[in-house]
Structure formats: C-alpha cells, structure tokens
Amino acid sequence: MVMTFTFLDDVALADMAFDAAGDTPVELFRAATEALIESLADPSTVAQACYETVALQDDDLSALLFDWLGHLVYLKDARGMVFHHVTLALDRSSAYGIWHLRAEVVGAPVDQSTQDLRSDVKGVTKHLYALRQEGDRWKARVVLDV
Amino acid sequence: MEGQGGAGRVNLMQLNTDMTVNRITDQVWEIPVSEKPGMLVPARIYASESILTAMDRGVFDQVTNVACLPGIRRHALCMPDGHWGYGFPIGGVAAFDVEEGVISPGGVGYDVNCGMRLIRTDLTLEDVRPRLELLMTELFRRVPAGVGAKGFVHLGRKEFAEVMRRGATWCIANGYGWQEDLERMEQGGCLDGADPSHVSDHAIERGINQLGTLGSGNHYLEVQVVSDDRIFDRAAAAALGLYGRDQVVVMVHCGSRGFGHQVASDYLKVFEKAMRRYGISVPDQQLACAPFRSPEGRDYFAAMNCAANAAFANRQVITHRVREAFSAVFDTAAEALGMSLVYDVAHNVAKVEQYREGTLLVHRKGSTRAFGPGNPDLPACYRDIGQPVICGGSMETGSYLLVGTDRAMQETFGSTMHGSGRTMSRAQAKRGVRGDQLLKDMKSRGILVKAVSMSGLAEEAGFAYKNISEVVETVDRAGITKKVAELRPIGNIKG
Numbered sequence: 114m115v116m117t118f119t120f121l122d123d124v125a126l127a128d129m130a131f132d133a134a135g136d137t138p139v140e141l142f143r144a145a146t147e148a149l150i151e152s153l154a155d156p157s158t159v160a161q162a163c164y165e166t167v168a169l170q171d172d173d174l175s176a177l178l179f180d181w182l183g184h185l186v187y188l189k190d191a192r193g194m195v196f197h198h199v200t201l202a203l204d205r206s207s208a209y210g211i212w213h214l215r216a217e218v219v220g221a222p223v224d225q226s227t228q229d230l231r232s233d234v235k236g237v238t239k240h241l242y243a244l245r246q247e248g249d250r251w252k253a254r255v256v257l258d259v
Numbered sequence: 260m261e262g263q264g265g266a267g268r269v270n271l272m273q274l275n276t277d278m279t280v281n282r283i284t285d286q287v288w289e290i291p292v293s294e295k296p297g298m299l300v301p302a303r304i305y306a307s308e309s310i311l312t313a314m315d316r317g318v319f320d321q322v323t324n325v326a327c328l329p330g331i332r333r334h335a336l337c338m339p340d341g342h343w344g345y346g347f348p349i350g351g352v353a354a355f356d357v358e359e360g361v362i363s364p365g366g367v368g369y370d371v372n373c374g375m376r377l378i379r380t381d382l383t384l385e386d387v388r389p390r391l392e393l394l395m396t397e398l399f400r401r402v403p404a405g406v407g408a409k410g411f412v413h414l415g416r417k418e419f420a421e422v423m424r425r426g427a428t429w430c431i432a433n434g435y436g437w438q439e440d441l442e443r444m445e446q447g448g449c450l451d452g453a454d455p456s457h458v459s460d461h462a463i464e465r466g467i468n469q470l471g472t473l474g475s476g477n478h479y480l481e482v483q484v485v486s487d488d489r490i491f492d493r494a495a496a497a498a499l500g501l502y503g504r505d506q507v508v509v510m511v512h513c514g515s516r517g518f519g520h521q522v523a524s525d526y527l528k529v530f531e532k533a534m535r536r537y538g539i540s541v542p543d544q545q546l547a548c549a550p551f552r553s554p555e556g557r558d559y560f561a562a563m564n565c566a567a568n569a570a571f572a573n574r575q576v577i578t579h580r581v582r583e584a585f586s587a588v589f590d591t592a593a594e595a596l597g598m599s600l601v602y603d604v605a606h607n608v609a610k611v612e613q614y615r616e617g618t619l620l621v622h623r624k625g626s627t628r629a630f631g632p633g634n635p636d637l638p639a640c641y642r643d644i645g646q647p648v649i650c651g652g653s654m655e656t657g658s659y660l661l662v663g664t665d666r667a668m669q670e671t672f673g674s675t676m677h678g679s680g681r682t683m684s685r686a687q688a689k690r691g692v693r694g695d696q697l698l699k700d701m702k703s704r705g706i707l708v709k710a711v712s713m714s715g716l717a718e719e720a721g722f723a724y725k726n727i728s729e730v731v732e733t734v735d736r737a738g739i740t741k742k743v744a745e746l747r748p749i750g751n752i753k754g
Contacts, residue, residue: 122686129685153406183524190517191464193407223407230406230712232685233475233754235369235520239527239544240345258345258369258520259476259685 116144118151121254124241129232130256138174139203141244141251142181142214146199149182150220152257154195155229161197162221169214175244177212178253182237188218195228196220232259273312276319280304280311286737287670289334290323297327297542303334305671307733310339310725313682317343318350324542325353329550330360332616336671338626339733340650340680340725345369346545349625352674355551357611357618361539362556363548364523364530364563366622368607371522371563372570373478373514374445375604375627375649375677377660377746378578380585381597384484384505384749394482394588395707395750401580402480403472404754405711410471412576419467420455426568427603430575437594440575442638444603445628445646448571450610454561459525462562466518466569471576475715475754477678478513479654480577482750489745495644495662496743499601508746509585509598510658511577512651514607519566526559551620560609567608574603601660602647604628606677614672621672629663629675629740648740650731651678654708654751655701655721659731660743667739675740679727688723689714701751710753719753 116135124130129152133144150156165188171177188194201216223230234257244253274280278294286305292298302322304311318341325347326335332354341350346365355361387394403410412435414422422429427448430436441447455463473480487503490496501508515522530547533555534540539548549555578600582593589596609622630637630646637646645662652658656679667673683691692700694713697720701708710716734740 120686123684186517187461187465187521189407190466190469191461193409193468195407223405225405225711231714232712232718233406233408235474235476235517236524238345238369 116140118144118148120148124256128257128259129234130254132252132254134250134252136249138251139201141253142178142203143201145178145182145253145255146185146201149185149234149257150196150199152232152234153189154231156197158227158229159195159197160221161219163192163194165192165218167216167218170211172211174212177214178244179237179242181214182255185218186234186236193223194220195223195230234259275314275316278319278323286733290319292326295323295327298323300326300331300334302326304337304341305733305737305739306339307729310729310733314341315343318348321346321348322351324546325351325366327542328353328355328361328363328546328548329539330355332356332619336674338676339730340625340676340678342680344624346543347622347624349680350676351624352622352626352672354614354619354621354672356616357551357620360551360620361548362551362560362609362620363546363622364526364559365545365547366624367523367563367609368624369520369523370514370607371519371566372605373607374570374574375606375651376511376574376578377601377649378509378581379500379597379599379601380507380509382507382589384507387482387507390588391707391750394584395709395752397584397588398480398581399709399752401584402577402752404752405475408472408754409468410576412470414467414470416463416467419463422470422572423455423458423565423568424453425449426571427575430572430579435576435579440578440600443600444571445605448575448603450564450567452561453564453568455565457558457562458522458565462518462521462525465521466516469516469518470573471580472516472573473513473577473752473754474516475712477719478754480581480752481510481654481748483508483510483658483746483748485744485746489747490743492741492743498641498644499647499660499743500599501660501744509581510649510651510746511574513573513577515566515570515573518569522562522566526562529555529559563609567605571603602649604647604649612673619672621674623674625677626674627677628673629667630673631663631665631668648675650676650727652727653679653721653724654719654748654753655706656727657748658746659727660746661731661734661740662743663740664738671739675734676730679724679730681723682725683723685718688720689717691722692717692720706748707750708753712754716753
C-alpha cells in the first residue's frame with residue numbers, strides 16, 4: 114500500500130474534508146500534506162520559487178499533525194504563497210518519546226494569472242478530527258474550514 | 260403532523276432527529292430539556308414546517324448541545340437558515356449570564372465578525388447596464404479575492420494594532436471612507452474591549468496584509484438592483500435610501516479572513532485546557548468554552564473584539580475601493596453618485612447586551628442582530644424603523660433587506676437570520692455544474708460574474724442553497740424581522 118488521500122463529499126456541508134492514510138506515520142503526514150496543498154491550488158501550476166523550513170515537535174502524534182497542517186495554512190496567508198511540494202521527515206526520539214517533524218516547503222507567491230487556485234482554506238478544525246492506527250495502516254480524518 | 264395551527268408534537272418520522280419537537284407556533288418549534296441529558300434550557304428553532312423538515316440532523320444535535328452550556332438563559336436558538344456548523348449550528352443564538360456563563364469560540368464562528376454591508380447609489384440599471392462589464396472588471400481589480408490575496412493597504416504592526424483597537428474608525432481617520440459611514444454600522448464599526456496584546460503573532464502575520472480583501476468560499480461582492488415591485492415597505496425603504504425604480508446597490512459579504520480564524524483556533528486550544536481546570540465538560544470539542552469572567556474568557560473576548568474590528572475595517576476598505584471603482588467608471592465623484600452606506604452588520608460575534616434576564620453575553624453565529632425601533636443603540640436615522648438587517652442569498656437568486664422588531668427583542672435576544680443557508684456540500688455542487696458553464700448560464704440571465712476560481716464558483720451555485728425567500732418569509736411571519744426589499748443580482752465577484 115502507499116499513502117493515499119480522499120476528499121469526502123458530505124462530511125462538512127459548507128466546508129471541505131478528507132481522509133488520509135499511509136503505512137507509517139510519516140506516510141500519513143505526507144498524504145495529509147498533499148491533500149491540503151491540493152485543496153489550495155493545483156501543485157502542477159505552482160512554480161518552485163520560494164522555500165520555507167519548518168520544525169515542529171509534540172509528544173502526541175495527533176496534535177503534531179493538527180499543528181503541522183495549521184502551520185501550512187499560516188504560511189499560505191503570512192507568506193502569501195501556495196505550494197508545489199513538501200519534503201517531510203518525521204522521527205521519534207527514543208529517550209523522551211517526542212515526535213519531531215522537519216519539513217521543507219516549496220512553492221511560489223500567489224499568482225492568479227498562472228496558478229489554478231482552488232479554495233482559500235482558513236484553517237484546520239477539530240470537527241471529527243482523528244488520527245488512529247488500524248492494523249498496519251495509519252489514518253486521519255481532517256475537516257478544513259474554507 | 261398533529262395540532263395544525265396550535266401547539267403539538269411533530270411526527271418524528273418527518274424530521275432528521277429522533278428527539279421530540281413541539282410546535283409552539285407555525286414558525287417556532289421547541290425541543291424540551293428532557294430530550295438530552297444536561298440540557299439546561301429548551302432549544303427553539305425558527306422554521307416553517309418545510310424548512311424544519313429539510314433541516315439536517317446537525318441542527319437538532321447541535322442546538323441541544325448548546326442548551327447544555329453553563330449559564331445559558333431562556334433558550335438555545337436556531338434561525339431558519341440554520342444548518343450544521345462547528346460546535347454551534349450556523350444560525351445559532353445563545354445568551355449567557357455574564358457572571359455565571361461561558362464564552363465559546365464555537366458560538367462566534369471561525370470567521371469572527373463575518374458580516375454584510377450594503378451601499379446605495381443614485382444609479383439605475385439603465386445607467387449601469389451599458390458599463391457593467393467595465394464596472395465588474397474594475398471592481399475585480401480593486402477588491403482582491405481568492406486564495407492568498409493581499410490588500411492594497413500596507414500596514415506595520417503598530418498600525419495594525421490600531422486597526423484592531425479602532426476598527427472602521429481607523430479607516431475613516433486614514434481616508435478610507437466618509438465620517439457619516441460610522442453611524443451606519445453596528446456599534447459604529449468598533450467594538451470596545453479590543454486588546455491586541457491577547458492576539459498571537461501568527462494571527463497578526465496572517466491578517467496584516469489582508470485588509471480590503473474578500474477571501475473565497477461564500478464571500479462575495481455583488482452589484483444588485485432594487486425594483487419597484489420588490490419593495491415591501493416603502494416608508495422603511497425610503498428611510499434606508501432605497502426608492503426602487505431599478506436602483507443599483509452594492510452588497511459586500513466578508514469578515515476577518517485568516518486573522519479571525521487564527522484567533523478562534525488559538526483560543527480553542529486554550530479553552531480545551533481551561534475547561535479541565537474549571538470542571539466544564541462539553542458534548543463536542545468544538546464547543547470548548549471558558550467562564551466569561553475567567554482570565555481565559557476575558558483574553559478571548561479581547562482578542563475576538565480585535566478580530567471583529569479588523570473585519571469592520573476590512574469591509575470599510577472594500578467600500579472605499581467600491582466607491583473608487585464606481586467613480587472611475589462613471590467619471591463622477593462617489594458623493595455625487597449618492598454612494599452612502601445603508602448599514603453594516605455582523606453575523607458572527609459575541610456581545611454584551613441587556614435583556615430582561617439582566618446583562619447577557621449574546622453569541623450570534625450565522626445570525627444577525629435585529630434590534631427593534633426605538634433602541635438607543637440605533638443611529639437616529641434608523642431609530643424609528645428598527646435596525647437594518649442585510650441577508651445574503653445565493654449569487655443566482657437574490658438577497659433581502661429587513662428591519663429588526665420589538666418581538667426579536669422579546670423572543671430571540673434581538674436576533675434573526677443571516678442568509679439562505681446551504682443544503683448541499685461543495686463536492687455535490689461541483690458535480691451538478693461546472694464553473695465555466697455556470698458563468699455562461701448566469702451571463703445569459705443578466706448576471707455578470709468575475710471569479711478567481713472556477714471550481715469555487717461551481718461550489719456556490721444557487722441550487723446548493725435554501726430558497727432565501729422561504730427563509731425570509733419565515734422570520735417575517737414569526738415577526739422577528741420585517742422584510743423591506745428584495746435585491747436582485749446583476750454582477751458578482753467571488754474568490
């Protein structure tokens with residue numbers, strides 16, 4: 114299996130929702146990241162013009178994913194950018210059990226003339242938000258406020 | 260249905276809930292406290308029978324969840340445009356005792372002070388139609404919309420703090436509007452108690468470049484027409500500056516953008532932890548709350564007021580740009596075009612107000628304040644008719660201007676509907692129509708649309724919304740607002 118994401122039709126009437134999954138936590142994070150950046154703009158229409166590095170940590174994987182997705186939304190507004198791709202690594206320190214996320218975010222300033230822009234996601238919500246391991250798959254459900 | 264025309268119990272099979280719903284009147288329905296453990300007051304839904312029947316399950320679940328929150332008074336309410344929301348339903352109204360009650364970001368909404376604004380003109384459809392394409396292009400150029408759009412007002416952090424403190428009054432002082440605009444805004448376009456020290460850096464960074472931008476989703480700027488045959492109360496319409504005769508007006512729907520969302524998200528986190536400390540449990544984590552008088556509650560209120568003021572300022576800067584666009588296209592000063600503000604009203608906010616129960620914190624989420632005639636909070640020009648209430652419909656149908664009533668003060672904490680309310684998800688809407696097809700269809704019907712995103716446009720198709728006329732008829736018959744005029748779209752800008 115590979116990482117996947119699926120947009121959900123009828124979970125949030127006025128907004129947008131997706132399920133993401135992967136064989137490992139990092140694959141799940143990558144799937145959820147792709148779903149979010151696809152929500153904002155078609156990545157194939159976004160140039161690789163600016164770079165942001167992000168480092169986050171939390172002892173709770175679910176809280177870390179929530180904060181990470183929220184951080185991408187923050188970058189969209191604060192830097193005025195949409196995203197081409199994200200290179201993401203995730204590991205857990207053996208001593209303290211803390212999850213560490215490091216990411217390089219690659220994208221370009223918003224340009225309505227060249228980019229296929231989609232929804233201006235305002236944030237990640239806690240509605241139905243869940244991260245869980247089912248058998249050998251890691252899954253999350255995310256509802257975005259648009 | 261039992262008890263037609265009088266009190267009775269609705270046949271449970273007809274509704275999207277297993278709860279007992281009792282008819283109070285033909286437009287008012289009540290869910291008693293016995294229907295959910297923890298309910299402190301009954302829940303009341305304003306709806307016609309057909310609207311009630313079509314309401315999603317979330318409305319019933321969520322309005323009864325709200326009825327469980329500490330310090331709630333009288334009823335948890337939902338207006339006829341109600342649908343599922345985060346925590347509170349959209350269309351939700353709840354009032355809490357300021358000493359014993361709570362404040363909840365879920366009762367305000369993520370888009371703090373999302374609201375409506377209406378600007379009149381002396382122009383008619385005959386004047387505008389030949390230049391509509393040019394006008395819409397000019398409006399689209401001057402009012403940025405869509406993902407990541409930045410406004411033309413460049414602010415440093417100190418200036419943005421002033422925007423947070425002063426709202427629309429900052430705009431007027433800096434040349435973005437007319438002095439007379441201020442009296443025609445809820446609370447003069449500036450809520451007291453805003454304290455930027457309680458706003459996070461992330462929120463500031465998200466908001467500092469967004470002044471004068473529309474956003475996306477259901478936000479829009481619309482050029483509309485008021486026809487003679489769609490004025491229902493000529494005296495009130497005249498007081499509001501509307502005379503019919505295909506008069507052109509401009510409606511703006513937007514709020515505090517990413518700034519307000521960040522404020523709400525920040526304090527939901529704070530409140531999740533605070534609830535444990537205060538021994539509060541809620542049936543839905545999106546209802547996270549804190550006592551209004553607690554440090555956390557006070558901090559959120561101060562930050563929420565900052566976001567509300569930024570939203571007033573946002574709509575004011577947009578108004579300035581709208582006036583510029585009209586002035587350029589018609590080669591006439593906006594003053595000479597009669598471009599006065601009719602009113603600006605919030606529909607996502609919590610405010611301290613006085614009612615028979617005493618001093619209450621009224622949460623309105625997707626609900627509009629609707630103060631009745633004579634209320635001292637209304638400007639002198641509107642005190643005889645009641646507060647203007649601006650309700651936006653879908654971009655294909657129309658919108659309404661109404662006025663508040665004494666009955667709203669008695670029954671709904673001076674509150675009413677805010678719009679038509681969705682009935683269909685965004686994905687469903689996109690399956691029903693393509694954005695480019697919708698654009699052509701609307702043009703053939705005389706509505707010119709400028710949109711940043713074609714998929715975003717399809718999501719806002721008229722069939723995804725309730726029939727606003729039925730929603731308006733409900734509040735009119737219930738007596739909590741009276742309709743004044745219907746406004747028909749001829750041009751729309753969407754993100």
